Amino acid sequence: MNIFRLTGDLSHLAAIIILLLKIWKSRSCAGISGKSQILFALVFTTRYLDLFTSFISLYNTCMKLIYIGCAYATVYLIYAKFRATYDGNHDSFRVEFLVVPVGGLSVLINHDFSPLEILWTFSIYLESVAILPQLFMISKTGEAETITTHYLFCLGLYRALYLFNWIWRFYFEGFFDMIAIVAGVVQTVLYCDFFYLYVTKVLKGKKLSLPA
């Protein structure tokens, strides 16, 4: 464990909690892409299948359970409890254009052609594009609630910190995983224009609104 990975995990945890609290407290999922949340639930499900087969640490197990629990709770709040506030018209990204290519790629490019490894690879590739429906929705509505921008900032920051973690691990431990690194770079790059808007607008107290 190193400082980049720890702050990365905490940033990821913060994002998940911020979103869950936002929906729960405001009793509304307006502006939130349910499709992205389903993709994240799928990412955690396919990545953490080893939850019960290999024990790494209490921290690792607890965080995995929290991530999976919050992901499904968020999907439940969006599609069941606060379904009336779900903005389906603007959440129109065709996720099959993500899942199918990612599924194909994970079968073609992986470290080991075993079910668990292919599912892990699928989750890594999927996570790198899972935020697209949410970013697409914001571009369609032309704006985002400030709390939603904080959620997105923490979520984008987490994988950016993981990039530093991989540099650290390569330098000090001689380990690196090209699949995770390439997907992590793609994932972080997808947030760049949002990061720019967040820093230039939200941090200056303005509302995030895109030139429609």
Add this chain to the structure above:
Amino acid sequence: DEEGKLKDEL
């Protein structure tokens, strides 16, 4: 194997 090492990440 070395790659398996990274599976200690979330």
